[in-house]
Amino acid sequence: MSKVVVMDHPLIQHKIGIIRREETGSKDFRTLVSEIAMLMCYEATRDLKLTDVEINTPICKTTVKELKGKKLAVVPILRAGLGMVDGMLNMIPAAKVGHIGLYRDPETLEPVEYYCKLPADCANREVFVVDPMLATGGSSVAAIQMLKDKGVKNIRLMCIIAAPEGVKKMQEAHPDVDIYIGALDDHLNEHGYIVPGLGDAGDRIFGTK
Ligand SMILES: O=P(O)(O)OC[C@H]1O[C@H](OP(=O)(O)OP(=O)(O)O)[C@H](O)[C@@H]1O
Numbered sequence: 001m002s003k004v005v006v007m008d009h010p011l012i013q014h015k016i017g018i019i020r021r022e023e024t025g026s027k028d029f030r031t032l033v034s035e036i037a038m039l040m041c042y043e044a045t046r047d048l049k050l051t052d053v054e055i056n057t058p059i060c061k062t063t064v065k066e067l068k069g070k071k072l073a074v075v076p077i078l079r080a081g082l083g084m085v086d087g088m089l090n091m092i093p094a095a096k097v098g099h100i101g102l103y104r105d106p107e108t109l110e111p112v113e114y115y116c117k118l119p120a121d122c123a124n125r126e127v128f129v130v131d132p133m134l135a136t137g138g139s140s141v142a143a144i145q146m147l148k149d150k151g152v153k154n155i156r157l158m159c160i161i162a163a164p165e166g167v168k169k170m171q172e173a174h175p176d177v178d179i180y181i182g183a184l185d186d187h188l189n190e191h192g193y194i195v196p197g198l199g200d201a202g203d204r205i206f207g208t209k
Pocket residue numbers: 077078079080081102103104105109111131132133134135136137138139140166192200201202203
């Protein structure tokens with residue numbers, strides 16, 4: 001069974017409190033989503049492996065730590081996941097970025113695929129899938145299946161707000177994928193929106209409503 005980490009860092013909690021407010025406009029919303037992604041990235045990369053390397057400082061030889069093992073990739077689920085990319089890259093600038101385009105059909109709530117472009121060596125990378133919202137879980141489950149179909153083996157999912165329904169669906173479909181969440185909310189409403197949530201993340205980031 002996958003690990004579910006709900007991040008209790010005060011800065012993350014404070015910023016989530018602001019993006020939930022209906023009066024927060026697109027400019028602030030975008031900035032905060034990026035900052036939350038950066039803080040979540042810091043926490044979600046805590047267990048990356050290090051190796052010792054010898055270097056010369058201006059004074060002497062010494063041994064320092066360097067990230068070891070697989071290279072990283074960030075894969076946002078379009079559109080809303082785009083809002084988290086800059087924050088992730090601030091922390092891990094050498095990561096490559098892939099894009100998966102999915103939207104949720106408003107009637108069936110099923111994910112509809114419209115785009116997929118991944119780094120050529122994605123299968124050899126440790127991939128962070130990012131999307132601010134994990135609601136029914138349909139979009140994340142489908143995106144991660146697309147990555148697995150291309151041979152990706154090491155995947156983590158990062159969402160700012162999740163519903164218990166989405167976490168359950170993810171754990172059933174992808175028990176090997178750890179899930180990092182900023183806040184675990186109460187439930188989904190009859191339209192599949194997270195309660196209390198923050199509304200439609202994509203519309204709020206891009207000002208489309
Ligand atoms: O867990 P689910 O029930 O699949 O819902 C979550 C998905 O819904 C939202 O995207 P949306 O379909 O609104 O697309 P957008 O990002 O283009 O607005 C959100 O960003 C997730 O991708």
